[in-house]
Amino acid sequence: MSIQMVDLRGPYRAIQEEIDAAIQAVLDATQFIKGPAVGQFESDLAGYLGVPHVIGVGNGTDALQIAYMALGIGPGDEIITPAFTFIATAEAAALVGATPVFADIDPATFTLDPAHVEALITPRTRAIVPVHLFGQSADMDPILDLAHRHGLAVIEDNAQAIGATYRGAKTGTLGTAGCLSFFPSKNLGAFGDGGAVLTRDAALAERMRMIANHGGRHKYFNEIVGVNSRLDTLQAAVLGVKLRHLDAYNEARRAAADRYDALFADEPGVVTPVRAAYGTHVFHQYTLRIRDGRRDAVQAHLKARGIPHAIYYPVPLHRLPVFAAEGRARHGDLRETERAAAEVLSLPMHTELTADQQERIAAAVREALHGQAARPV
Ligand SMILES: Cc1ncc(COP(=O)(O)O)c(C=O)c1O
Structure with a gap:
């Protein structure tokens, strides 16, 4: 058989009956936006990760943008992140008007080197954004310590590392907020785009949920400026099955x-x-x-x-x-x-x-x- 960089067909064939049944259930219910599969997946994923709040969103890039917006990061602010990552980590910051400030990486793990972060902190710095690159956690303790000492948020870009751990805790759950991508080739991949934000902070969770849904808790009652970035019900159904594996x-x-x-x-x-x-x-x-x-x-x-x-x-x-x-x-x-x-x-x-x-x-x-x-x- 020819060698593939990524094989999406094999894992689908292995659990095809489960996936097809989950998709069929969504088709039968015809509740394509915010259907029950979304809430079910959010709570299953929260249980898996050991974090109280998971909010499904449209993709991993939106997850980052929504986290930045919910933390009030905007024009004039800076975030510190590695330059050795996918564009989305910094792009989402630029989208909200903030300036990405790039720190070097630890050559062993390819992740943000905490020793290079402190010198880049200025009065404008609002957050440190480590990326758990290639499936491995950044060294979070010194990053969290720095953030604590300087009053900064930590937003973990966990797009590539779902299921990885740092000192026993799942990555994405250690900072102020964590961001996930369910791009099809990710370790937990949807059949299209998908993403999630996670946090232990109930107030931040509520804000992120509002922002992902046009800035409102209730339909036609918009409280803040948000975006339209919801996890599709069909994708949630697929992800709910795949999460078990x-x-x-x-x-x-x-x-x-x-x-x-x-x-x-x-x-x-x-x-x-x-x-x-x-x-x-x-x-x-x-x-x-x-x-x-x-x-x-x-x-x-x-x-x-x-x-x-x-x-x-x-x-x-x-x-x-x-x-x-x-x-x-x-x-x-x-x-x-x-x-x-x-x-x-x-x-x-x-x-x-x-x-x-x-x-x-x-x-x-x-x-x-x-x-x-x-x-x-
Ligand atoms: C490190 C990293 N951050 C963010 C993203 C953005 O995720 P998405 O493609 O779902 O927008 C990706 C993946 O594509 C990624 O690898």
């Missing part, structure tokens, strides 16, 4: 990561993902560093061999045209961010990956590094 999905990803680690154990040309002792990694991505400036050559070889792969992320946010313009963003010294962007290479990672496929992928990486002739896969 999430731990098994994350376990399958970890098993695949273990197999990759073993295959690269004696390969000096690559650095395999570091698993921080403070938590569990859910391997949204399996991301290698390719040493000695050979990443692009390895990438070209994999391309020639038809082995799927990706670079997350080739251009750090502070160098993207949208933020490079004067005044849109600020940044510190981002040496590790630049190095990561030049070295990372993500390999296929999903629940259906077989040991045989992984051996072929690892063999192709080794061929690229050692200049052996390509064999047909």
